[in-house]
Amino acid sequence: MQRSFHQIHDDRCIFAFGPSNTAVETVGPGSIVRFKTLDCFSNQITTEDQFVTGIDFSRVNPATGPVAVEGAVRGDALRVKVLDIVPGAFGTIVTVPDAGVLGARTKQATTRRCPVNEGAVEFCGMRIPTRPMIGVIGVAGDEEVSCGNPGRHGGNLDTTLIGAGATLYLPVFHEGGLLALGDVHAVMGDGEACVAACEVPAEVTVEVDLCKDLAPAWPVVETDDAFSILVSDEDLTAAFEEGFACAVRALAKANDLSWEDAYMLASLVADAGVSQLVNPRKTVRIRIPKTHVSLGALLEALHMEA
Amino acid sequence: MQRSFHQIHDDRCIFAFGPSNTAVETVGPGSIVRFKTLDCFSNQITTEDQFVTGIDFSRVNPATGPVAVEGAVRGDALRVKVLDIVPGAFGTIVTVPDAGVLGARTKQATTRRCPVNEGAVEFCGMRIPTRPMIGVIGVAGDEEVSCGNPGRHGGNLDTTLIGAGATLYLPVFHEGGLLALGDVHAVMGDGEACVAACEVPAEVTVEVDLCKDLAPAWPVVETDDAFSILVSDEDLTAAFEEGFACAVRALAKANDLSWEDAYMLASLVADAGVSQLVNPRKTVRIRIPKTHVSLGALLEALHMEA
CATH class of the missing domain: 3.10.28.20 (Acetamidase/Formamidase-like domains)
Structure with a gap:
C-alpha cells in the first residue's frame, strides 16, 4: 500500500480500547491520517447551564478510529508523529463533585464554555495561550480498557508532551495495531488538576509508521x-x-x-x-x-x- | 545594621533544623552571605573503596550556619536569592541498599568519585554538564527536623530549581529566621532516583532579605x-x-x-x-x-x- 492521505470522521469512534476493536480503515506505513475528533463529552455540553452530572456518561471520552496500519503485527512499535492539531472554536472546562486532585473539596458541578481563537483560550476575562495536545491516544491491547483510563496500550495518557512535533511509540498487540485518538485539550497543566482541561473537538493530523519488532513495554x-x-x-x-x-x-x-x-x-x-x-x-x-x-x-x- | 558581606565557614554546621538552633552570625537584611558547605557526607568519602554503609551516619547532611537575619520575626518571609554556587573539584555518587526509588532492587553499596571541571561532571567516561543546586536549605522550625528531611521550614527539599538566579521564600518561625544550607549537587535529575546526586562541597553566595508579615505556609x-x-x-x-x-x-x-x-x-x-x-x-x-x-x-x- 502506498503512502497516502486518509481522513477519519468523528462518527467513527470507540469508547474502549481492546481485542474487540475493528478497523474503520486500513492505511499503509508512512500514511498521513487526519482524525476529526469529538471533545471528551462527545460534544454534549454546549452551554454553561449543562453539567457533567447531567450528560450521557456512556458517551464520555470517545476516540476516533481505530485505523489499522498494514503490516503491523504483535511485537512491532507503532510510530505516530503528530503533525498538526487544530482545536475547535469553543472549549469546555468543568468541575465534578468528588473528582480531580481536590475531589473531596469539590462539592459542585460547574461548567465554563470558552471561545478558542487566535491561539488563546478566553477564560474568565483572561486570554490563555493554547498548547494543543492529545489526551486519548492508543491501540487495541490484550484487555478491554475504557478510553477514560491509560495503560501499556496508551489510552487516556493526558500528557502535555503529546502535541504537534512529538512522536509517540506504542506497542502493537493485534494485527494492524488499531490506532484511535481523541480527547484533545486546547491547553492543560501537568497533572490536569480538576479532572478536565480545556476540552475541544479538533482535527488531528498524524503520520503513522512502524518500527518492526520494537514494541516498548510502555508508551x-x-x-x-x-x-x-x-x-x-x-x-x-x-x-x-x-x-x-x-x-x-x-x-x-x-x-x-x-x-x-x-x-x-x-x-x-x-x-x-x-x-x-x-x-x-x-x-x-x-x-x-x-x-x-x-x-x-x-x-x-x-x-x-x- | 548595614548591607554587608559575610562568610560562614563549613566548620559551623547543624544536622537538624529546630528550636534549639542558635545563630553563628547575625546579618542585616540585604546582606550578602557566602556559605562554605561540606558535601552531604561531611566529606567523609574520598575514594571509591569507601561506601555509605561505612561512614559515620551522625554526620550526614550537614547544613552550614545558621545565620540570623536582623529584624526577622515569626510571620515574616525570609527571602533568599541565590547569587552563585561554585561546586568543589570532586563529586561523589552512591547507591545504598534499600534506598532510593528502586530501593528493593538495590542490593549493593557502590561509590563513584567524579572530577567536576569546566562545567561538567566526569562519570563513567561521560561528561555531564553541571547544573549546581542547593539540596538542603531551611530555617529553624517549631519542631526539630533532621537535615535529611524536608518540611514547611525547608530542609532537604532537593529541588533542582534552587540554583543560581532563583529566589526562595521561607517562613520565619523564630527570631532571626536562622538560615542554614548545604548538600549542594553539581547535577541532579528531578526525583533524585538513586537517593544521591553528584554530591559536592561548595561555596554558595546568597542575598538575604525579609518580606514582613508574609510567611508562606510552604517554601x-x-x-x-x-x-x-x-x-x-x-x-x-x-x-x-x-x-x-x-x-x-x-x-x-x-x-x-x-x-x-x-x-x-x-x-x-x-x-x-x-x-x-x-x-x-x-x-x-x-x-x-x-x-x-x-x-x-x-x-x-x-x-x-x-
Whole structure:
C-alpha cells in the first residue's frame, strides 16, 4: 500500500480500547491520517447551564478510529508523529463533585464554555495561550480498557508532551495495531488538576509508521531533545518505580553500564515528571535526554515480552 | 545594621533544623552571605573503596550556619536569592541498599568519585554538564527536623530549581529566621532516583532579605517566569493535593475568582512537578506562571497561620 492521505470522521469512534476493536480503515506505513475528533463529552455540553452530572456518561471520552496500519503485527512499535492539531472554536472546562486532585473539596458541578481563537483560550476575562495536545491516544491491547483510563496500550495518557512535533511509540498487540485518538485539550497543566482541561473537538493530523519488532513495554514520547517513558498505575509511587526501572534498563543498554552505574546515571540525568493525577490509573513520565540514549537502544531495552 | 558581606565557614554546621538552633552570625537584611558547605557526607568519602554503609551516619547532611537575619520575626518571609554556587573539584555518587526509588532492587553499596571541571561532571567516561543546586536549605522550625528531611521550614527539599538566579521564600518561625544550607549537587535529575546526586562541597553566595508579615505556609521558589510551591509529605498523593489546594487559593486571590473557577484555572495553567521521591517526606512542586499570579498575592494567599 502506498503512502497516502486518509481522513477519519468523528462518527467513527470507540469508547474502549481492546481485542474487540475493528478497523474503520486500513492505511499503509508512512500514511498521513487526519482524525476529526469529538471533545471528551462527545460534544454534549454546549452551554454553561449543562453539567457533567447531567450528560450521557456512556458517551464520555470517545476516540476516533481505530485505523489499522498494514503490516503491523504483535511485537512491532507503532510510530505516530503528530503533525498538526487544530482545536475547535469553543472549549469546555468543568468541575465534578468528588473528582480531580481536590475531589473531596469539590462539592459542585460547574461548567465554563470558552471561545478558542487566535491561539488563546478566553477564560474568565483572561486570554490563555493554547498548547494543543492529545489526551486519548492508543491501540487495541490484550484487555478491554475504557478510553477514560491509560495503560501499556496508551489510552487516556493526558500528557502535555503529546502535541504537534512529538512522536509517540506504542506497542502493537493485534494485527494492524488499531490506532484511535481523541480527547484533545486546547491547553492543560501537568497533572490536569480538576479532572478536565480545556476540552475541544479538533482535527488531528498524524503520520503513522512502524518500527518492526520494537514494541516498548510502555508508551514512549519523543520530543526535540528527549525521550519520555509514560507509565500508568493506580499507585503513584509504583508508577515512578516502574518508570525509573525502565530508565535504568535503557541507560545501562545505551551506555554499556552496570545496573548500579546506570541507576546513578539516572539519578543525575533522568527527570521524573507528572502527566495526570486524576484518572483511575495515574500517569507519570521519566524523561531521558537524547544525549544519553538513542531511540534504538531505548526501544530495545524496553522491549515488551511478546 | 548595614548591607554587608559575610562568610560562614563549613566548620559551623547543624544536622537538624529546630528550636534549639542558635545563630553563628547575625546579618542585616540585604546582606550578602557566602556559605562554605561540606558535601552531604561531611566529606567523609574520598575514594571509591569507601561506601555509605561505612561512614559515620551522625554526620550526614550537614547544613552550614545558621545565620540570623536582623529584624526577622515569626510571620515574616525570609527571602533568599541565590547569587552563585561554585561546586568543589570532586563529586561523589552512591547507591545504598534499600534506598532510593528502586530501593528493593538495590542490593549493593557502590561509590563513584567524579572530577567536576569546566562545567561538567566526569562519570563513567561521560561528561555531564553541571547544573549546581542547593539540596538542603531551611530555617529553624517549631519542631526539630533532621537535615535529611524536608518540611514547611525547608530542609532537604532537593529541588533542582534552587540554583543560581532563583529566589526562595521561607517562613520565619523564630527570631532571626536562622538560615542554614548545604548538600549542594553539581547535577541532579528531578526525583533524585538513586537517593544521591553528584554530591559536592561548595561555596554558595546568597542575598538575604525579609518580606514582613508574609510567611508562606510552604517554601516558594521564584524563577524567571514562575513561582513554584514546594510541599513535602510522606504520602505523594497528599503532597500533590496540598500543593494544588495552595495553588487554587493563590489563583483565586490573584485573579478574584471563585474557588471553582480558580480550580479550573489551575487545571489549565498550573503544573505538577517532582522535586525528590527518596527522602522520608517526598517533595513535589506546583508551578504557577507569573502571568497568573503576583508574588504579593501568592504570599498573601499562602500566609502561614502565626
